[in-house]
Structures are given as C-alpha cells and as structure tokens.
Amino acid sequence: MYSEKVMDHFQNPRNVGEIEGASGVGTVGNAKCGDIMRMYLDIDENGIIHDCKFKTFGCGAAVATSSMATELVKGKTIQEALQVTNKAVMEALDGLPPVKVHCSLLAEEAIHAALWDYAEKHGIKIEGLDKPKSDISEEEVEEEY
Amino acid sequence: MYSEKVMDHFQNPRNVGEIEGASGVGTVGNAKCGDIMRMYLDIDENGIIHDCKFKTFGCGAAVATSSMATELVKGKTIQEALQVTNKAVMEALDGLPPVKVHCSLLAEEAIHAALWDYAEKHGIKIEGLDKPKSDISEEEVEEEY
Amino acid sequence: MKTTIYLDNAATTKTAQEVVDAMLPYFTESYGNPSSIYEIGQRSKEAITKARGQIAEVLGAKAEEIYFTAGGSEADNWALKAAFEAYKNKGNHIITTKIEHHAILHTCEYLEKRGAKVTYLDVDENGIVKMDDLLKAITPETILISIMFANNEIGAIQPIKEIGMIAKEHDILFHTDAVQAFGQVPIHVDEMNIDMLSSSGHKINGPKGIGFLYIRKGVKIRSFVHGGAQERKRRAGTENVPAIVGYGVAAERAARTMEERTKKEIELRDYFIGRILNEIPYVRLNGDAKRRLPNNINVSFQFIEGESLLIMLDMKGIAASSGSACTSGSLDPSHVLLAIGLPHEIAHGSLRMTISEETTKEDLDYTLDQIKEIVNRLRELSPLFED
Amino acid sequence: MKTTIYLDNAATTKTAQEVVDAMLPYFTESYGNPSSIYEIGQRSKEAITKARGQIAEVLGAKAEEIYFTAGGSEADNWALKAAFEAYKNKGNHIITTKIEHHAILHTCEYLEKRGAKVTYLDVDENGIVKMDDLLKAITPETILISIMFANNEIGAIQPIKEIGMIAKEHDILFHTDAVQAFGQVPIHVDEMNIDMLSSSGHKINGPKGIGFLYIRKGVKIRSFVHGGAQERKRRAGTENVPAIVGYGVAAERAARTMEERTKKEIELRDYFIGRILNEIPYVRLNGDAKRRLPNNINVSFQFIEGESLLIMLDMKGIAASSGSACTSGSLDPSHVLLAIGLPHEIAHGSLRMTISEETTKEDLDYTLDQIKEIVNRLRELSPLFED
C-alpha cells in the first residue's frame, strides 16, 4: 500500500517533538476527522528555518508526510518553504495512494499555518501566503454508486 | 431422481405395442406438451381385461407409469381397473419426483380413455367413469417468484 | 451409470487442475480480507488485481472496467436493472431477442412489470438476429440493446460487431451476455463497441460462483448489491478471492489455448454432426452450421422426447442435455428452439452435446452408436412413429 | 511483515482444512451442473441437498427454507429489497438500527430513495437496542424489522428473542443479519420467531463467496436475481457446488465445536480484555462486557489514530482491524462507535481484535506487549497527548 519511503518515515519519523518558544506554530486538521498536525518552526534573523518539529495524530501517511515536510523545510528560507507543496512532499515520498492525498495537503497547510503564525507574531506579511484554512477537506471525492 | 422401479419400467417397459382390433383404445396428452400416451385394452366377454398394451411419447416417468399401469390393469375387471388411480401407479413405482406427478395422471387418464372408448363401442355405461378430459394439466403448480 | 463421456460443457465445465492449484493457497494460507491493510490482506488484494488484469486483457478492456459478480446471472440482472434505473429519464425501451438466456428474459419480464417496454427480436431459422429488425425496433425511447454473443442451446453466434456499430450510431447502451462466448471466440470490447458484457467462470474451466460484468468507463451503472466499498463501490460483499484468482487463470488459459483448442473442436463437431445427419433418419441440425460455437452440436430426432433420450444416454455413461422442458416439469420446450421455428413435438426431441478439449473422436463414435440404438428403441415405443 | 498472529476473524476466517477437503472433489471430479439429470449432475444435486440439511439443522429450520446466495451482503440486500417490494401495499416503514452493517444501511438508503421510511434505532452505551425504543417505533405502516443478531465491530449481541416476540405480536416480518452470530451463538429460528436470517460462509471457516438467506416458509419474498429455476426459483444462477458443500461442512463443524470452542474463546477474550484495561492507561472497552461475541475484543486508546496502530501491528506480524475510517479515505470513524456514544477522536483510536479457536494465550501476551510499545510511541507523536 505505502512506498518504502513512506514506511520509513512512518516508522522512523524525523523531527518529532515540540520547540519551546518556537518562532511559529501551526495546527491543522481536526481530531473529529482523525487527523491533527502541529508544526513548530524555529526561524532565525535571516529568515532561515533553522529547526522544525512536528506532532501528528493521524494515519501512517499523515505521520510520514509530516516527517518528510519537516525535512524539506529545514534549512530553507521562508520563500523556499512556501514552495514545499503537498505534491513536493508526495514526490519526495515516492507517492501516496489516492485516498491518502489529503494527508499530504495537511502537511502543506501545517507549514503555511506555522508561517502565518510567525508572520503575525512578527507583524510582517509573507508574500504569497494566505490565511490558512482551519479545516482541510478532501480533494478527491470518489463517485458514489 | 427416479426410484429403481421407475428405472426398471423405463428401461424394460412391459407390454409395449399395439393390439389389433382392441376392445378399447385411449390416447391422452398432446405432442406439443411433450407427452402422448396411447393405451390398448383387450376386454373379454366377462369384462376381464385380458390384455393391455401401450405406446408412449414422453419422459422417463411417462414411459414407466404407462408400463406399470398396463401391468396393474391386466387381469382386472373393469371396475377394478377404475381403481388404478395415478396414486396407485405411483405407489407401485415407489414414488415419483413432484414435477413428475402429472405423468402418472396421464396414465390414469389413458386407462379411463380406453375404457370410455370400449364403453362407447359397446354402447354401455361404466359406473363411475366420466368422459376423459382431452388434455391433462399440471396438478402441482409451483409458485413463481 | 457413472458419467464417463461428458458432453454438456455448455452447462458447466470441469475446473482445470491449473485453476484449482492457483486457488488452493487462498483458502488456507492467503485467506486475508482484501480490504484489510495488513500483509495477509494485501496479498489477497494483489491476487485480485492480477486476476482483474488477466481478464481485462482477454477483452481488450481496462482492468478497472471489470467488476466481479457471483456469476453470469447476477451480471445479467445487474446490467439490465441498473441500466433501466440509470437511464429511465431518457426512455424506457429495451431491445433484446427471443433466444436470450432466462437470466435476461426473466429480468426483462421483471422490468416490464415496472414500466419497461421490451422488444424481443425474432431470429432467423439459424438463430441469427436480423439487422433490419434491430434497426426497425429502435425508437427515441430506446435506452438499451441487450443481445447475447452466442446462444447456449444452439450455439449461434450473433453479428456483435454490427450490433455494436448500430448501438453506437444511435447512442444506445449495448450489453451482451457473453457467458457462452467468452474464452471461446475472440472478443474486443472497443472494436465491437460493447458497453457492458457478462461472463461466468464455470463455463471456461474456471470455478462456479464467480462471474463479471464489464462496464465501460463512463457508463453510469449503479450498484446492484449495496453495502461495503468493494469493487470500487459498485458491488458489495467480501471478495471471493480464491474464485477470482481461479477465474483469472481460467481466462488467461482460455485465451492462450483458444486457437488450437477451437480448431480441434470445430473439426470434431463437424465430423460428429456429419455422421448424425447421414446415419440417422428423421433428424435435423439446429442452429447455423458455420456461425456456431466451436463445441456445440444440437440436433432434433423426430418422434421421440428428450428426457427419455437423456436418461438412456446416462445409462451408458454419457452426459448431454435436451431442449425438452419435461426435465423441469414445465410443458413448454425450449424457447430457443421454438424461436427458430421448430414445431413443439420436434423441439421436444432435441439433444444438445457440447464438447470440450478433452473430447475424443472415440467418445463421439461410441456416443453415436448409443444414440442410434436409443433413438430406435424410443421410436418403437412412440405412438407418433409409424415405420 | 508476514502475518503470523491473525486477530481479524470478524473480517474473514481461514477456510478449515476439513472444509477444503470436502470441496475439492467438486471442482475436478463431481463438477456436474446440479440441474442436470445425468449421474454427474445428480451427484452435485445430492451434495447440495446434504449441505442444505446441515445448515438447516444448525438453525432448527427446514432444509427447503435455506436459499443459497453469494454471501451475506446479497442475503441482506435480498431480504430488504424483496420485503419492501412484497409488502409495500401494507406499508412502507422499516425499522432497523444505527449499528447495522453497511449491507443493511446502504440498502436502507437505497430504499429510502424509493419511498421507504426507515427508523434507525439508537443503541445504549453498550451497543444494545432498547425494547422500549423498538415498541415506540412501530407504526401501522411498519412492514419489516431488521436488527442484526450480533454486531461485527463491538460484538454486542441483541436480545433477538424479545425482538422476535415483539415482531410476532405486531405481525411484522422480522429479519436478522446473523453474519457474525451464525455458528458462534445458538440460534433457533422458531424459538426466536425469526422470519429471515442472513449468513455468510467465510465468517465460519467456510469458503468466501457463499451465503444464505433463511426464509420462513410462507413468507412471500420474490427473487432478487432472476433467471434459471435454481433455489426453488428464488435465486437464479448455476449453484456454486463446491462452496455450498464447504459451507455445509463448516456449519456442521461450527455447531459441533461451538460449546467447547466458545468457552475457550471467552476465557481468552476476558483474560486479554482484563490485561489491556489494567495495564494500559487511557483505554476503554467498547461494547457490552457480557452480551458480546465470544471472540470479540474492541478497545479504544485515547490520543492515537487507528490506522497507524494497525500498520505498526502489521510490522510485528499481527493482523487486526480498527474503527478508524482513515483506512478507507473517508473521514468519519465507525458509525457503530459513534452510535454507542464515543467522541470522534476516541473512535478513531479503536482497535478490534477477533480471535479464533487457533489463538493461544502466548499470541495474546505477545500482542499485548506490542500494543503497549506502539501505543506509547504513537502517543509521543500525538499533539493530543500531554503526559
């Protein structure tokens, strides 16, 4: 069902935990739906994402995409981090089953939410970043017969 | 499916053939329905059924019941022959599958038809014998779902 | 007597050993539910995916267009009932033929009670539908044409490609009951413009209790069995994994051996038909001599009734089938034989023999000898026969 | 990892070797069509007759009241759809519960679109229907009560005898989905006033792709699959002889071993539940502790999500199931767990383990160790868990 990369990131997730006094924290998803992702960013004075940690309540794909997302944004600039889309995360994981695409959306949104938090706290505006949706809905709706 | 007795009478039918100048001949059934039974009776001056022969176009049960019916009426008086009902024929054959009950009715009707023919030819009336139906319909109608 | 010569392969076939071998591990080893994410479940899922591909390949279809059912009857019911539901806003007219299997005919009757108008096309004396009749039957209300690929009694093969073309030109859904044709004759759903196709595993040396409905992508056919999300939410019920696996192998096998097998069967078939027609009086061949299934022989012997014939053949170890309805206790003989114009009494005396790749010339020679003797005996018993 | 501890017997079971052995001859030796009169066909017919008797025996039913289907889903669909058709002159109201299998629930939704009014009864926090609610729900329009015998997720066993009595008193047809109960708990259709009952072979170590609907004599239920005259004209399609034979053996076997087997299972179940509740914090048992299937364990671990748990168990060779719908890509967790009052986030963290006669104490001890470790790890990952 899952690629080896997904299984690796699921079983050995990178960057699990919290960052005390993080520059930005974003939480997306919703426990009712079975998935919550919280992303912590530590951003230095040059706007480089110095550190990144996460906590996730969710399926294997949710855990793996969180883990991969933290890897991808670490060391990046804010603008570069904005390019870490759900597609980029999926590609880095060698793909996800169709029903799991929404988990990768969650990861993208979690980064955005943490960046938004950072921008609010610092009173800045990040080019190209919109206020994150509070809930992620499914993209792919399977036809009902 | 069939009892041993039925199989025996089907494979080695007794009294197959025609009686030239028979006292009475009865034909029942209808080729459209896949069954025709013709019964020949030779009745002597004392009203004893001296000989009985048949020809049948029909299923295994039709052949077996014809054969058994001829055996049962042979040597009987007319009144006794009237007692050879389809039930009696079936019992003598150790039973028939439910869908084959109508074949035994055919045998009963064939005897009656032959007796009716005899009565008509001789201008007599046989107590308890009605004009035979020209067609035999199924007794057991299975419910359609 | 114990059956030694099995000539009823249109009724059902022996499951090939290769098929049984493929199924076996899925009973006691890889028995997991394919909907489950753990390893033993995923194994089942992969097995199903493989079988779906094997079957799709034979039809020139995509794997995801194959929906497994419990057999040909369910596939036929599904296709007709769901098409009627889905398209009833467009119209209520269905075109089919007089020689369909009961799974189609009785479903049509069911739909007629619910507002469908059904045209039952006649066939010619060889059992073939006339394209003129089909064209004439089409109305703006016509939502579905359902015509069988090959007939189960007389083996007649319909001009499916022409029918598909006509359906396409008129933008009408085309379903074909290919239960007797799949694996016996080449089928290509795209080239033949087939939108839906029914098949059944046990007719091609696969297991019983499994079939499929091919549904062309885009055709809006809803579920027939509601419940779990199996078969892309279109057919609920825990998948019959061993049977699906066996069906896949059987389909692949049927396609692989088709050319050689049917060539041999056609030779035997024509040899046997030739001898019967030459050596037994008062006999006729039912169904088209050429446009017929490679393994089908159907003849009528005048003056005798089919069940008697079958039982006597059975006493000799020969298994065959008849168009006489006496066996089922109903008095009407085969609707197919009546549709090709046989009088009732002749239809009653019909005999269908459907050979397999295992049938030998010796089997048929022996069978012919027995038939000759039995036909003679039964004619002597018959009040219809005057020698 | 290769599954070594299989704890998902509610999803499907291993086909018993005894069952496979009984089936095998019907693939390659006695493969005849049971509708045929020749010997090889009659052998199949006798085999079906025997299996029908074996199953009827377990239910206290008559053999001719057992109608084979392709599985539990078909039986459920048939019962509901046909009852609605047959009795719609009397009324259009159906009573069922919120915790039925999708084969019932989705069929009800289908019928609602076609004019049925359906009452979905609540259950209490243990998953049991309240007789008061049932009585209140009955109207003069009520034509059918369909309440499952035992629930597939939480194992809760309903008071079927009481329900049957109520149905009888009100002259309402009573159907029960006994897919999880048949062969696990004693059932008697007369004593329990059951009019229709669904079951599925693969849940009792029988084959997949076979089930039955018990229909009490006199109940006017029409065909669901139309076509041939099989199953007393009520269910068309060539009979799945091997599967029917296997099902008969499985039913006989389940009944024969029931007492001893379930006694052992209950002991193991309660031992396992006890240890889980004692040794893992933030956990709850779902479903009634006593009125539950002998083999069912269903617990919720707070703060974690089911699929992750399942995958990690799978890595340890353990096969189990969860009430999280994440696995199916839909966001709603199990409707059953919600119906017994679990909040969404707790329902997501549920784990169902269903043991079999082959499960040992060692298996469960090992499983417990793994669960403990995995639950810890996942909680550490979880933003909901504050230690």
Ligand SMILES: Cc1ncc(COP(=O)(O)O)c(C=O)c1O
């Ligand atoms: C309670 C219940 N009803 C119906 C079904 C459907 O049975 P099947 O999948 O065999 O069609 C199941 C099992 O999946 C079940 O547990």
Ligand SMILES: Cc1ncc(COP(=O)(O)O)c(C=O)c1O
């Ligand atoms: C042409 C045709 N259609 C449908 C069926 C029904 O298939 P099954 O009996 O496998 O349901 C058959 C065989 O019985 C058939 O020959």
Ligand code: FES
């Ligand atoms: S003569 Fe037709 S069933 Fe006996």
Ligand code: FES
């Ligand atoms: S978090 Fe629910 S499917 Fe991934």
